[in-house]
Amino acid sequence: MTTPTTVTVRAAAKINLHLGVGAAREDGFHPLTTVYQAIGLCDDLTAHAADELSLELSVADWVDAATVPVDGDNLAHRAAVLLGRHHGRELTGRLVVEKSIPVAGGLAGGSADAAAALVALDRLHGLGTTDADLLRIAAELGSDVPFALLGGTALGTGRGEVVEAVTDVGTWWWVLVPSRNGLSTPAVYRHFDKLHPDADPTPPDAEAVLDALRTGQPLSLARALRNDLQDPAIDLRPELGTLITRGESEGALRGLVSGSGPSVVFLCESADHARDLAGALLRTGHPEVLVANGAVAGSHVVPSYV
Known part of the structure; x- marks a missing residue:
C-alpha cells in the first residue's frame, strides 16, 4: 500500500x-x-x-x-x-x-x-x-x-x-475571549500553592459536572462548572475577573477562566444566545471574541478532495 x-x-x-x-x-x-x-x-x-x-x-x-x-x-x-x-x-x-x-x-x-x-x-x-x-x-x-x-x-x-x-448528551455553546498576553501555567500553579498552603492532596471530584453532562441542560452545567485555578489566575490578572463579571451581566449563564488562563469562556443557552453575547462583548471593546460549540472530535485526518 x-x-x-x-x-x-x-x-x-x-x-x-x-x-x-x-x-x-x-x-x-x-x-x-x-x-x-x-x-x-x-x-x-x-x-x-x-x-x-x-x-x-x-x-x-x-x-x-x-x-x-x-x-x-x-x-x-x-x-x-x-x-x-x-x-x-x-x-x-x-x-x-x-x-x-x-x-x-x-x-x-x-x-x-x-x-x-x-x-x-x-x-x-x-x-x-x-x-x-x-x-x-x-x-x-x-x-x-x-x-x-x-x-x-x-x-x-x-x-x-x-x-x-x-457520557455527554448535550450540544454546548461557548463564547471565548482570548488574550494576546499569555499567562504562565507554572506561575498560576505556584500562586495556587501560595493561596492554598493547606490544600488537600486529593483533588475535588467532578461528579457535579458529570451529572450535568448527562442531563444535556445548559443551566445544570453552568451551576456545576469549577476551576480551582481561577482564583490564582484572577489574582495575577484582575482584569479576568472584571471580564467574567461583564460577560455574566450581559447574559452568559456562567463565565470561567479556561484552564490556567488567561482565556475566558462563557457558557450560553444556544447558538443564537452565544452570537448575541459575542456581539455584546465586542461592543464593550474586546477586540477578539469567538463562538465555538462542543464537544467535537479529537485529532483526525481531514479528507482531501483535490
Whole structure:
C-alpha cells in the first residue's frame, strides 16, 4: 500500500469544565481531577513528505506568531522526535501549522499541535502506531496531549494525562475571549500553592459536572462548572475577573477562566444566545471574541478532495 505525500490533521482546543487541583506531590506535579471538552476552535497541521524535519506557521489575527517557537522547543517538533524514537528511526516532514488556538491561553493549543503531529506523521510514514502507543507517547509530551488525541468530553486524572471518555448528551455553546498576553501555567500553579498552603492532596471530584453532562441542560452545567485555578489566575490578572463579571451581566449563564488562563469562556443557552453575547462583548471593546460549540472530535485526518 502506498503512503500519502501530504496529510492534514485537525486538532481542537480544549476547555476544562471541572478542574480540581490537589496539593503538589513530591515530584512537583499537582494531582488533578478534570473534565475536558474539545471545542470547535481548531489548528490544522499538514505534514508534507520531505527530506528533513521542519516546521512552518501561519496564524489567525488573534494569535501572536512571535510567541510560537518553530524549532525543537515546539511540541509538534518534539512529537515527531518521540514518535520516530518509538519506531527506531528519524522521521522527516515539512510540518505546516495553521494556528487558530491562542498561545498560552489555557486552551492547550500546543498540545493540540503535538497530537496532530503524531497522527499526521504516523499516516505520512505508514507507521501503523497503535492507539495505546500513541497515547503513551502523548503523555510523555504533556498532560493535555492524550486528551487532544481523544477529543469529545473526557475525565482526566493523574496529571490530567489519564483520560476516559464520559457520557455527554448535550450540544454546548461557548463564547471565548482570548488574550494576546499569555499567562504562565507554572506561575498560576505556584500562586495556587501560595493561596492554598493547606490544600488537600486529593483533588475535588467532578461528579457535579458529570451529572450535568448527562442531563444535556445548559443551566445544570453552568451551576456545576469549577476551576480551582481561577482564583490564582484572577489574582495575577484582575482584569479576568472584571471580564467574567461583564460577560455574566450581559447574559452568559456562567463565565470561567479556561484552564490556567488567561482565556475566558462563557457558557450560553444556544447558538443564537452565544452570537448575541459575542456581539455584546465586542461592543464593550474586546477586540477578539469567538463562538465555538462542543464537544467535537479529537485529532483526525481531514479528507482531501483535490
